[in-house]
Amino acid sequence: MRAYLAGPDVFLPDAPAQAARKSAICARHGIEALPPLNEDVASLAAMGEAQAWRSIFAKDLAMMERADLVLANLTPFRGASADAGTLVELGWFLGRGRPIFAYSNSAAPFAARSAALLAAWPDPLPGLAVGGFGLPDNLMIPGAVEAGGGGGIVLPEGDADEPFDSLRVFERCVALAARQLGLAAAP
Amino acid sequence: MRAYLAGPDVFLPDAPAQAARKSAICARHGIEALPPLNEDVASLAAMGEAQAWRSIFAKDLAMMERADLVLANLTPFRGASADAGTLVELGWFLGRGRPIFAYSNSAAPFAARSAALLAAWPDPLPGLAVGGFGLPDNLMIPGAVEAGGGGGIVLPEGDADEPFDSLRVFERCVALAARQLGLAAAP
Numbered sequence: 001m002r003a004y005l006a007g008p009d010v011f012l013p014d015a016p017a018q019a020a021r022k023s024a025i026c027a028r029h030g031i032e033a034l035p036p037l038n039e040d041v042a043s044l045a046a047m048g049e050a051q052a053w054r055s056i057f058a059k060d061l062a063m064m065e066r067a068d069l070v071l072a073n074l075t076p077f078r079g080a081s082a083d084a085g086t087l088v089e090l091g092w093f094l095g096r097g098r099p100i101f102a103y104s105n106s107a108a109p110f111a112a113r114s115a116a117l118l119a120a121w122p123d124p125l126p127g128l129a130v131g132g133f134g135l136p137d138n139l140m141i142p143g144a145v146e147a148g149g150g151g152g153i154v155l156p157e158g159d160a161d162e163p164f165d166s167l168r169v170f171e172r173c174v175a176l177a178a179r180q181l182g183l184a185a186a187p
Numbered sequence: 188m189r190a191y192l193a194g195p196d197v198f199l200p201d202a203p204a205q206a207a208r209k210s211a212i213c214a215r216h217g218i219e220a221l222p223p224l225n226e227d228v229a230s231l232a233a234m235g236e237a238q239a240w241r242s243i244f245a246k247d248l249a250m251m252e253r254a255d256l257v258l259a260n261l262t263p264f265r266g267a268s269a270d271a272g273t274l275v276e277l278g279w280f281l282g283r284g285r286p287i288f289a290y291s292n293s294a295a296p297f298a299a300r301s302a303a304l305l306a307a308w309p310d311p312l313p314g315l316a317v318g319g320f321g322l323p324d325n326l327m328i329p330g331a332v333e334a335g336g337g338g339g340i341v342l343p344e345g346d347a348d349e350p351f352d353s354l355r356v357f358e359r360c361v362a363l364a365a366r367q368l369g370l371a372a373a374p
Contacts, residue, residue, distance in 0.1 A: 011312055053320040057330030077311060078304060079266030084274055085327035091278020117265060120307040124264060124351040125198055133240040140272035143244030164311040 001183060003101075004064050005035040006090065007073025008083040012165055021167060026071070029174045030183035034067050036060045064092060069099035069181070071173060072145075074137060074153055075164060076106050080113040081137050090144050099181065100148025102141075103173035104155055105162035110137045149180060188370060190288075191251050192222040193277065194260025195270040199352055208354060213258070216361045217370035221254050223247045251279060256286035256368070258360060259332075261324060261340055262351060263293050267300040268324050277331050286368065287335025289328075290360035291342055292349035297324045336367060 003026060009018050019035035026033040036059070038044060044052040064070075070093040077083035082090075082104070093100050106113070111132030135142050136153050145153050154173040156162050162169055177183075190213060196205050206222035213220040223246070225231060231239040251257075257280040264270035269277075269291070280287050293300070298319030322329050323340050332340050341360040343349050349356055364370075 008311075011315060013312070013315065049320040053322060053326040054330070054333075057326055057334075060327070061330075061334070075311075078301060079268065079308070081266065081271035084268035084271075084325040087271055087274035088278040088281065088325075088327040088331055091275040091280075092282040093278075094275065095279040095282020114265060117308060121266070121304060124195075124262075125200075128198060128200065133236040135240060138271035138275075139240040139244055140247070140275040143241070143248075144275055146241075147244075147248070 001030070001068045001181060002032045002034055002066060003069050003071045003177070004067035004089070004093075005033050005073075006070050006086045008075070008077040008086065009073055009165070010036055010038065011077075018165060022071075022170060025167060025171050025174050029178035031071075031174065031178060033071075034063050036063055060089070064089060067093075067098070069093070069101065069177065070148075071170075071177060072100065072102040073170070074102045074104045074141060076104070076113060076137075080110060080117045082141060087141065090141065094144045094148055098148070099150065099177070100145050101150035101173050101177040101180075102145045102153050103169045104136055104153050105164060105166055105169055106136070107156040107159050107161050110135055151176070151180075188217070188255045188368060189219045189221055189253060190256050190258045190364070191254035191276070191280075192220050192260075193257050193273045195262070195264040195273065196260055196352070197223055197225065198264075205352060209258075209357060212354060212358050212361055216365035218258075218361065218365060220258075221250050223250055247276070248279075251276060254280075254285070256280070256288065256364065257335075258357075258364060259287065259289040260357065261289045261291040261328060263291070263300060263324075267297060267304045269328060274328065277328065281331045281335055285335070286337065286364070287332050288337035288360050288364040288367075289332045289340050290356045291323055291340050292351060292353055292356055293323070294343040294346050294348050297322055338363070338367075 012018050023033035072090050074082040142153055199205050206224055210220035259277050261269040329340055
């Protein structure tokens with residue numbers, strides 16, 4: 001089984017090392033990881049912006065096509081919600097009907113993060129209640145994970161956030177995926 | 188042709204009236220609009236949070252299934268990017284291979300909005316450059332729109348943002364969709 005590793009991990013300064021750590025965890029659970037890295041930075045820079053972003057998009061989409069499932073990092077990124085690109089990818093897997101498993105290193109509910117954001121950032125709809133149904137993000141996101149067979153978004157076990165690049169919650173998410181998909185752990 | 192009206196419009200205080208205005212614009216261009224409203228607020232409240240959000244998710248997904256295309260409002264909502272739920276829906280239409288047309292009422296590039304946000308909100312990756320390729324949002328988003336046949340995200344014609352609920356850019360987006368899909372305008 002091949003899993004696309006969606007998430008803002010690609011923006012980490014040590015993205016290749018993080019991808020290697022995630023891939024090793026996946027391998028221990030019988031999953032082949034497909035991490036969407038941008039390895040060829042020099043050639044991307046040479047081709048100019050208009051071609052570079054289309055090249056990254058096409059490369060990521062081709063990798064998603066090859067994947068049997070997605071393991072999505074929904075840790076909030078530069079805002080109250082998960083990374084914007086990751087959300088497009090999550091929806092793609094939902095549209096394809098392929099299994100979706102996801103985690104977040106944030107223990108706080110979406111409503112709390114949204115309220116904090118709106119205290120610091122102009123709200124296009126001031127005065128509107130911030131609900132959130134007690135969920136970890138906009139309802140379309142846990143909805144996609146539940147519909148994709150991943151149950152809920154896997155969260156930190158306590159009330160405290162994990163560090164942004166911690167892999168403790170990721171490992172629980174991978175174990176869940178392997179169990180749900182009937183995969184054997186590596187011996 | 189039936190178009191799912193994705194976007195944060197559902198959060199507007201006058202969401203039903205806005206949906207009616209959008210539907211009338213679509214009808215003038217030969218498109219039947221499917222706006223995902225939550226009409227039955229009283230029964231949603233009665234069923235409790237855990238059932239209410241699943242009911243909204245299932246209702247929206249069923250409406251997406253009925254749609255031939257999506258007309259997505261990608262105006263930034265409570266952050267530098269488009270609304271989180273809208274992005275999941277955008278990805279769903281990409282995954283299904285159905286036409287995607289989209290607009291934003293923000294004239295600013297994503298990099299400018301991201302930089303402003305990061306001045307006001309804790310950055311999980313401080314020091315990381317904010318690129319953006321000169322695009323209006325995370326590259327997966329214009330990528331999805333281009334792959335979905337909608338060309339680029341339709342933007343305000345000048346350098347100034349349109350008001351959050353303005354429909355001037357939406358109308359140009361609908362006209363583009365009708366033209367691309369070969370639909371006849373209403374007589």
